[in-house]
Amino acid sequence: MKKNRPVLTRRDFIRGTIGATIGTSIFGLDWPQREANAISSSMVTVVRDKRAMDSSKNVDAKILDKMLAQTLTKVTGQNNSKDAWQSLLKPDDMIGLVPTQHLNPTHKEVIDAVKNSLMAAGFAKEKIKLAQGGPNEPKECTALIALPALKAHWLTGIGTVLKNYIMYSGNPSRYHKSNSSKLGEIWNFPFVKGKTKLVLVDSLYPLCDKGPQPDPRYKWAYNGLIAGMDPVAVETVGLKIITEKRKALRGEPWPLTPPPICVEAADTVYGLGTSRTEAITIEPYGWETDLLL
Amino acid sequence: MNTTKTSPSMSFFKKTFVCFIYVAFLHLLCEGAIAKLEVNTINLPKSIGNWTRFDAPREINSENIFAYMNGAGELYLAYRFQHLEVFEYTFGNQNNIVVELYYMETSDDAFGLLSLDWSGEPVFFEESPANTAIQPPATPLRGLYGAGLLRIWSDTIYARVLADRETPASKHTVLTLGRLIAAKRERPPEPELFRCPPEKIGSAWDLRKDRMSFFRSYLVLNSIYYLSEKDILDLDLSAEAVIVPYETMSNAAERKRSQFLLIKYEDRERARNALTHFHNAYLPEYSREFTTDSTHGKPILFELEDGWLGYKRIGNYVAIVFECPDRESAGTIIQKTESNLMTRGGDHEKK
Numbered sequence A: 001m002k003k004n005r006p007v008l009t010r011r012d013f014i015r016g017t018i019g020a021t022i023g024t025s026i027f028g029l030d031w032p033q034r035e036a037n038a039i040s041s042s043m044v045t046v047v048r049d050k051r052a053m054d055s056s057k058n059v060d061a062k063i064l065d066k067m068l069a070q071t072l073t074k075v076t077g078q079n080n081s082k083d084a085w086q087s088l089l090k091p092d093d094m095i096g097l098v099p100t101q102h103l104n105p106t107h108k109e110v111i112d113a114v115k116n117s118l119m120a121a122g123f124a125k126e127k128i129k130l131a132q133g134g135p136n137e138p139k140e141c142t143a144l145i146a147l148p149a150l151k152a153h154w155l156t157g158i159g160t161v162l163k164n165y166i167m168y169s170g171n172p173s174r175y176h177k178s179n180s181s182k183l184g185e186i187w188n189f190p191f192v193k194g195k196t197k198l199v200l201v202d203s204l205y206p207l208c209d210k211g212p213q214p215d216p217r218y219k220w221a222y223n224g225l226i227a228g229m230d231p232v233a234v235e236t237v238g239l240k241i242i243t244e245k246r247k248a249l250r251g252e253p254w255p256l257t258p259p260p261i262c263v264e265a266a267d268t269v270y271g272l273g274t275s276r277t278e279a280i281t282i283e284p285y286g287w288e289t290d291l292l293l
Numbered sequence B: 001m002n003t004t005k006t007s008p009s010m011s012f013f014k015k016t017f018v019c020f021i022y023v024a025f026l027h028l029l030c031e032g033a034i035a036k037l038e039v040n041t042i043n044l045p046k047s048i049g050n051w052t053r054f055d056a057p058r059e060i061n062s063e064n065i066f067a068y069m070n071g072a073g074e075l076y077l078a079y080r081f082q083h084l085e086v087f088e089y090t091f092g093n094q095n096n097i098v099v100e101l102y103y104m105e106t107s108d109d110a111f112g113l114l115s116l117d118w119s120g121e122p123v124f125f126e127e128s129p130a131n132t133a134i135q136p137p138a139t140p141l142r143g144l145y146g147a148g149l150l151r152i153w154s155d156t157i158y159a160r161v162l163a164d165r166e167t168p169a170s171k172h173t174v175l176t177l178g179r180l181i182a183a184k185r186e187r188p189p190e191p192e193l194f195r196c197p198p199e200k201i202g203s204a205w206d207l208r209k210d211r212m213s214f215f216r217s218y219l220v221l222n223s224i225y226y227l228s229e230k231d232i233l234d235l236d237l238s239a240e241a242v243i244v245p246y247e248t249m250s251n252a253a254e255r256k257r258s259q260f261l262l263i264k265y266e267d268r269e270r271a272r273n274a275l276t277h278f279h280n281a282y283l284p285e286y287s288r289e290f291t292t293d294s295t296h297g298k299p300i301l302f303e304l305e306d307g308w309l310g311y312k313r314i315g316n317y318v319a320i321v322f323e324c325p326d327r328e329s330a331g332t333i334i335q336k337t338e339s340n341l342m343t344r345g346g347d348h349e350k351k
Helices: A010-015 A017-026 A061-076 A079-090 A108-120 A161-168 A177-184 A229-250 A261-268 B008-039 B065-078 B108-112 B168-183 B217-224 B268-282 B284-289 B325-345
Strands: A042-048 A096-099 A126-132 A141-147 A149-153 A196-207 A226-228 A280-286 B051-055 B058-060 B081-091 B094-104 B143-146 B151-155 B158-161 B205-207 B211-214 B241-250 B258-265 B299-305 B307-314 B315-325
Touching: A042 A061, A042 A141, A042 A229, A061 A079, A061 A108, A061 A196, A061 A226, A079 A108, A108 A126, A108 A141, A108 A196, A126 A196, A149 A229, A161 A229, A161 A261, A196 A229, A226 A229, A229 A261, A229 A280, B058 B065, B065 B081, B065 B094, B065 B217, B094 B108, B094 B168, B108 B151, B108 B158, B108 B211, B143 B168, B151 B168, B158 B168, B205 B325, B211 B217, B211 B315, B217 B241, B258 B325, B268 B284, B268 B307, B268 B315, B299 B325, B307 B325, B315 B325
Parallel strands: A042 A280, A096 A126, A096 A141, A141 A196, A149 A196
Antiparallel strands: A042 A226, A196 A226, B051 B081, B058 B081, B081 B094, B094 B158, B143 B151, B151 B158, B205 B241, B211 B241, B241 B258, B258 B315, B299 B307, B307 B315
């Protein structure tokens, strides 16, 4: 007899059965429950500088360059930006930078800083391109640097790292509604899988509610860059910052709703990294006020 | 066969008369249409303060809304969206003001969008409404401002007026644009359903009107109170729903909260089917105790992981309370709502 797929409900979150239900609700009961990804620990850096933006939210490019350099050395354990990039990329890589283009977009200054830093490290200008868009964009690249901006999203809870590749599907609305839990699937497409060498989240001026449409009431100057090589761990840290900011705004717990199921699914179903906070090492540097971690 | 012949002059007279009637009819028809169009068209000024706009607004419809705002488009499609006009005012190279006018099918839909967030500074538009007869006794909020963003419910229009940067000048301009949008437009009352949940339940429970929202879609419900990844309540654009928390402050140190959901379906059959669907998806282990028709008798109550859940179908309405700390309160919230619905009349009391 064919069994019905279970429906994920609020009760799964309360009972702590979300992981099992996600697997079965996405793939059906016959799908074997897989173990969490083998990644035992994922490091995520959070580099902040309170001078990164002025009171009018103009970005100070020099400060940003320093933040980027610090991020690169901390993430890779190398001594300088050049060595850091060279440890992440091959000399002949076609490098795609993947920012959020629209609706709380990645700051242009962040994209420029990454591009300039890559060129300073010896990567040719012609080998660096903006690669946000349809499936042809990642196909033309051998390495991707994800550069999303940190924001809450009304359909998926969070709309930052995992959602940043939605256009690569060629059919973004296929990942709307209940299918948003499948966003991790896109990262496993053959022309995407394994190409992401660094996830660098623009957290200068994040949005903690009502995204993706801009709502200045829920934006604040965090003045940070969040980075790592595990996309799920970086997303999880961004999620924690947003959640803590919401709590601070209301003075009581204000959980993201809908809950960001895509993050746990990226871990337990698609094996992209870890969403378990106990398996993530967070390394904060710089400005400590309202770190929210 | 006896036939009546008409003289040429009489025929000309008849034709002229018919033409006259036809032209007069067309004229009346066009006048009505133009008048209706004028009421539902916002003419924003070319320049306001230091800001100047592009000549024509950008037109967005349900086909191209995702190209304009990605997944945010689902929010507007979850209400009865018709089209969107976007005006962009520029002031040099910085601090643009964007005006988005969302034309919705009904005033309730535009209201629903505003009701998703009641925070902000209330803004009152003092122009006289076109029809004062429909002004409700207690004036509901129609505009909210915060940090550079003004949100407006003006009859069938929901508007967002957003300044890139908040300055005294941009705030003044944003509010002036808001007044122009709301000027001479109807001011219908809030949706009827919005007034159904009782404001107080006994002496303990208070309705949080500042957290009360009107919607039609499970996606919107999930963005306020997550229930399920699927539409387990069979919501669609024909349904109306409100969700609101009740809170008790009897013990100040430990505030208790219950969520209350009231849905009005097109008819009783849909309500009955929706409740069955909800029960099967949300309470599968209680299937034997379930009765699909709870119109008569007391609410059906279940003790779950997060407190008491109660529900009742009341004609074509479904009332559900979640996370209630005790059985008695869960039943009382539903019964009090049912009394309110009875008082308001309608056919919901009939099975």
